[in-house]
Amino acid sequence: MINSVNDNYRILTEHINLTSIDLDTKSTNEIVKIFSEADKEPQKAVENSIPEIVKAIDLITLRLQDNGRLFYIGTGTSGRLGVLDASECPPTFCTNPDLVQGIIAGGIPSLTRSSESLEDISEIAISDLKDRNFSNRDVLIGITASGRTPYVFGALNYSKSINALTISISSVPETDSTLDNDIDIRLITGPEVLAGSTRLKAGTATKMALNIISTSVMIKLGKVYGNRMIDLSVSNDKLIDRAIGILFDIASVDKETAVQLLKDTNGSVKLSLLIALSGMDVIDAKQLLNDSKGNLRTALTTLNVIKL
Template structure:
């Protein structure tokens, strides 16, 4: 910790919002309307970062094809959002738990108890990179609303030193916090209605951006067919029902037929669809999918072209 606080008052995320100067005098309905109006700015912020988000999707997907992993890293709200997005990838896309990982300063305990003081230690960020044995095919996405978190920058610089790609996500413009990483995503939502409380608009737009990144990457990796999650992990009753409905809709089967097909495919929707549409056995369909890196559409197209 520095001996005296660093003045970050010039940062966009720390400034006072003119629209909420009378926040403490608003009625509950006026308060809700103000929050709703301010949250509209998240959509413009995503639009403003569209090219950088698309470039990050390409970078991450290319890295994963080479055996790389994706790490989200942050402190406080930013870290919690990264952990949340990472934890949702295995059930949604049937990814192994280590493919997308979330790291928060302070570890698991910081998910439920504030440990924001740990964000000031750059050396801890660098140490966690070494602890996870991050290598040249990995991608580390550092999340810091204000753009200055030492823990995040320590980690990103250490990742680059190990040959990994580093991407920064921040809610301040480049001229306020310059950075030199492989990706630089700026989500400019403006000052919060409660000055400095970046769990509000900044948190919302960060969640939106992470949704875009992880889903976009999984689409590129063939985890989706049309708009269906054909790699869904069938791990509970709800997800089995979803898998059966996907098979019923796409393969034009009744529920009993779809359930039987799902059972024959070892609860793998993508494999079940390829078996149904091609007439291949489970082992044959599995080999075909593997030959096309798990892309169902590419596998189907290859079978059609060989007819």
């Protein structure tokens, strides 16, 4: 995180990185090595933020268990990363698309083309949240690498005003930007190889943090058993093969039995596992899962069946 002595008036994400000062004169090999070395910083940034990330995961889980929803909001790269993480939850964890939502300034068109002019309008963010009936049961993660984006600030302030759980993710220290939220995650990755281009290290650290947060929340919601995604959406050949593999690994059933179980349970890997491990019928297994709040390990523990 090396910066020039002339950068004192700039926020950290706009500082000049001296390791890449002559970037345009470097060979391809040298350029790649500079990037490779710089990309060690996002891992350190996430590691340094573990306490805040842990707190976020635990509090988000409580909200979602109480019928709340999780929203990401941002502009540009930050917004796209939020939309990407949200869009991966239904196929990976078979969640309702409403449970985790990504909002980007300018909406869907902004996913493929720039909409910088909207970054400065905080009122639009409030309208975007209201359009989704955002409430005090919900969680908002505002993503702003600079810690200064008006669109994100507007959303965070509105979220606080209605007592929703409010979390910020930024890449600047508190001296550059004050973010007074329930949880303040600072992913300090330093000056970018290409000065100011926060789609690089800051974006990488943000993607890592969002991966950890959403996956950990889903684990706590009972959508994972061991390290298998037992609530995956069996919607194509690859995922069918994965589901069969999970049933084989955990319940030791052959392919023919696995396929039949998936047919009987309308593609539910979790329910199929419970039936295979307990010998219960579909109706009783469904009831036990409901009583166990969808947690397979809890259901198996109730039956004194321990596997994996």
